Amino acid sequence: MKKLLIILSIILVAFSCSKSESSAYKIGILQLVEHPALDDANRGFVDGLKEEGFEDGKNIIIDYQNAQGEQANCITISQKFINDRSDLILAIATPAAQAIANLTKDIPILITAVTDPADSKLVADNNAPGGNVTGTSDLTPVSEQMDLLKKLIPNARRVAFLYNSSEQNSKYQVDIARKKAEEIGLITRDATITNPNEIQQVVQNLIGKVDVIYVPTDNMVSAGMPTVASITEPAKIPIICGEEGMLPRGGLATYGINYYELGKLTSKQAVKILKGESKPADMPIEYLQNLSLKINTNSAQKLGIVIPADLQ
Template sequence: MKKRNKTLVILSILGLISTALTGCGKKDGVFTIGVSQYVEHAALDASYKGFVDALAEAGYVDGEKIKIDYQNAQGDQSNTNTIATKLVNDNNDLILAIATPSAQAVANATKDIPVLVTAVTDPYDAGLVESNEAPGGNISGTSDLTPVRKQFELLTQLIPDAKKVAILYTSSETNSKIQAQIAREAAEEFGLETVDATVSNTNEIQQVVESLIGKVDAIYAPTDNLIAKAMPTVAMVANSSELPIICGEKGMVESGGLATYGIDYYELGKLTGQQAVQIIEGKAKTEDMPIGYLAEEDCELTINEDVAKQLGIEIPGDLK
């Protein structure tokens, strides 16, 4: 009888251990990935698609070898915190955070689960890693640092008479403040005066853009999530007043901006997906995985010819 009871106790303990291990690792042999995307707009959507496609190309299809739990914060900071807590409490094997606000929320929620970030301009400056070359913790990923200097060179080619440029960005977004500083330095190099045109929410955007009419010769809009989401409004006001917009990325141009020389967010997402494959297969750890960048030669020129025609801007032959 005692032997039987001892056996039951051992089986119970083994059962508890098995349950605990199942809750902390792969569920039913499926690797789980939680995704927190800050807001919906063309660039971030493309980066997520590239991430999923890279996994699929490596044989990790959602619903088969992996399970993806996609969450979108709809641009609300409180939502990023709620989503981060959910993804951590669900014991995902890996978390993908798209854009700086989501990445910072996830970083605050876990120091144990591997995290990849993407569409973050400078992970180190955002407080996510010890350094971009050697992250040193549970976070790595890819940066969407754009060739700002090349974008200002493009501005001078398309708008050669420009003297004063407004930098339109969200004052509370780390991503954008970094780019704004780089933009000021690039503008100075090309002999351009800059003024900051900052917003804190979408309700301010139209009024801020209207306030620039007649005061500047062009607008520079970096890869700012709030501005990208509201780009149709920005373009409606600016283009009707013949105020050209040089943008941080292609999706913003397609939404009414004049032009950009920027990275391909789909390819950036694929690069992040390839990092995820390395983690899934146990070939790499976040602490040893440098932040990834797309090469400048992988950047592409995008010009909205309809907007150029509306603004009366002639596209130089070497840009066609």
């Protein structure tokens, strides 16, 4: 009898676990590449879900995949999520979002770390997406970042925009930065790359030709910041960044958003979708309202830059 009770208990536990897992929501997370900003967005999203009662391994099953910066991998991973019949997919960064959005119009897709979803053809309108895609934007105050550049490096005359010419996010921001830079009397030049192997040569070619470099929220350059800094620091060329994740790896300063909080903001949208309270078509793209000034004081010291009292 005891053996029979033990066997029945094991069967009941197994059945309970199986039922729990089968009723859990499947969430696929596709991240373009590893670097601090995107990593923080992912972490904020998962933590935000947990705070709302959705915990991985319990009532949700998260399948996290990193495309390692390859668009082909984005497509392969996207197809996997579709075949697995995911209940919701999070795409982190524009190329990842475009890959999955082009393959399914049925599965709810949330995007984050995308500057302008409408401009990237991911939604019909940022205020009224109208399809299966919505999410959060990482649009930063580019004009204010240019003002910060001028305030920290008042003698700067020549600025280079370092970015991946294939990334729509970056081109969008650089257009804004160029217009503002010219308004405040800066001479601009583009320093574009199309793959990580070009970073070293492109940055090396800027030595002696520019006084400062501006990097938007560019995924390829962000991932390659150690390479950039290894050339700019000895040359005493400061870097104004689009986001704070670049600062510990050689950037001088930024004025912008916190990607962890951006991920948490996206998680609130996910909860509404999972609970059936709303659909992506009716959910506007959301933006973080709290911006912060961040300065790498170690970098400033190495570059001989005196931080104005009102920025300290």
